Amino acid sequence: MSENKRLLDDESEAFSKAARVKYFNIVVDSGKGATITDADGRMYIDLLASASSTNTGHSHPHIVKAIQDQAAKLIQYTPAYFANNPEVKLAPRLAKLAPISGPVELAWGNSGSDANDAVIKFSRAYTGRPYIVSFTGAYHGSTYGSISISSVSLNMSRKIGPLLPDVVKVPYPDPWQRLKGESDDDFVDRMFKAFKQPFETYLPAEEVAAIVIEPIQGDGGIVKAPTAYINKVVEFAHENGILFAVDEVNQGMGRSGKWWSIEHFDVEPDLMVVGKSLASGMPLSAVIGRKDIMESLNAPANVYTTAGNPVTTAAAMATLDVMEDEHLVERSARLGEKATEFFNQEKSKFKFIGGFRMYGLDGGIDIVDRKTGEPDPEATTKLIYRVFELGAIIISLRGNILRFQPPLVITDEQLDQAFGMLDQAFSELEAGKLTLPDNADEIGW
Ligand SMILES: Cc1ncc(COP(=O)(O)O)c(C=O)c1O
Structure with a gap:
């Protein structure tokens, strides 16, 4: 049995469901800079920065x-x-x-x-x-x-x-x-x-x-x-x-x-x-x-x-x-421009990206039905789950918005890797290859 599952099963006996918004069933074991590692030893690029609470990255030595x-x-x-x-x-x-x-x-x-x-x-x-x-x-x-x-x-x-x-x-x-x-x-x-x-x-x-x-x-x-x-x-x-x-x-x-x-x-x-x-x-x-x-x-x-x-x-x-x-305010602004470029390019490729906003390393990407333009929470859940499988943590807001808030110390290389995963998930969604995870109805706010 996976260590994540064993630990979560133990916790569930004593933990109120009011106290966690569910996304992925992992136990975060360690973190360094813009990455975290779960109890099974799987490493992820963190595009959430612990809900924007670790802008300086995880466990910064100073x-x-x-x-x-x-x-x-x-x-x-x-x-x-x-x-x-x-x-x-x-x-x-x-x-x-x-x-x-x-x-x-x-x-x-x-x-x-x-x-x-x-x-x-x-x-x-x-x-x-x-x-x-x-x-x-x-x-x-x-x-x-x-x-x-x-x-x-x-x-x-x-x-x-x-x-x-x-x-x-x-x-x-x-x-x-x-x-x-x-x-x-x-x-x-x-x-x-x-x-x-x-x-x-x-x-x-x-x-x-x-x-x-x-x-x-x-x-x-x-x-x-x-x-x-x-x-x-x-x-x-x-x-x-x-x-x-x-x-x-x-x-x-x-x-x-x-x-x-x-x-x-x-x-x-x-x-x-x-x-x-x-x-x-x-x-x-x-x-x-x-x-x-x-x-x-x-x-x-x-x-x-x-x-x-x-x-x-x-x-x-x-x-x-x-x-x-480390000039992290300036870094946020600079990498935000890079992210804007990436999501602009993706938006022109994929009709289900209805729009996005980016202010520094701080973005909301709207996932919509490509025909009606209406919010598409199902597609959003498929996307965040696929990105998670590929090795990055990104969650949704309002059901259909990707929340892009990596630690401000994320390296250019890590950011490029994350963009690669997002692009792959977007392409797979476009090709109809993505399915909902088993716990889809629990996911999100
Ligand atoms: C804008 C804003 N204000 C207040 C809070 C509440 O902060 P805390 O969870 O530390 O009580 C949050 C948490 O997400 C927030 O995003």
Whole structure:
């Protein structure tokens, strides 16, 4: 019996199905750079980077050493009571990186989810207003606060309500909202009208604390909001004393070819959330914001026993070193151009590639029915499964979008190998050679 299967059978006796989105039945045993190896010793090129949480690659030696050295010195003393050495260095270093002018402060969290909860807390406290506006297709996390402002999967709200009150969702301006033949300007105008509709009918703007957005949606399909739309939303926020908060958990840390996805736009957030790759996948997040906002709460309004833990903050310091020393933001942008070239070429070869978006090493590739142009989740599942068999990890978003997010340290050679596997899977799909895996109905969100 395969070791993967033996281990998963053992686990299944004790593991809740609510806690894993199923894709491939493997146990990840080790990782190095842009590859991972499963319990049967099979190596894969990782095109997922652990859900964009290992932008510096797996087990980078500089980060491993920082973790080992810190663990030997002090694993934990709760930052809720006393500061620790790496954490005091990280706070000003990270605050300086934030694209917010003027004095900036931050507070630690353990996950993207709790840092988004912190956005709700700080913005309500600062403004004295209850409402939060967020967007369809958003994923902000899995705590009650962050689930309440998310809207990407029914299983996230099914059976667990009531969710947080005073949250209003407006449509995200994604390509699927676009009417046939609609111009860029008309699209933005129509979507901004939809944004404003609640404010004109039941949502008093003076009762709204914050607008929370992923400037590039991750789980929503790797989709960037139009610049003109973001400008209008930010202008509206400013006019009405509403805070503008951005979630950089998925798209930050160089993923989109810039440090932060909001830097694709010419606006500044009041608050932002960072997590995932901040400490190369060690559990550390931060809510970062204008000092006056971050001073609006008193302890213990946002403390956690392990948030800002010495090992995680040492890992984050080392992660920032690697990002800078290896120029990973620039690398993401350069390799993203290479990926754009590849997917353009594939799109002209295969009609079932309906379109794609690529911002740095950060792509969403739409798989559609070649006749109707409608989303084709079956073909997508066949593709990701075939690519997995060929030796790379890629998963789907929204059922029919390939999620392309390799570690930013992926080599040119590994990228070419991955493109070879994708091209082979695309060709086999075109030739009708691919079948659904046995567990197809379990796969995906
Ligand atoms: C944009 C975004 N925000 C927040 C989260 C939640 O982060 P975490 O899973 O660390 O709680 C995620 C996770 O995928 C995310 O993509």
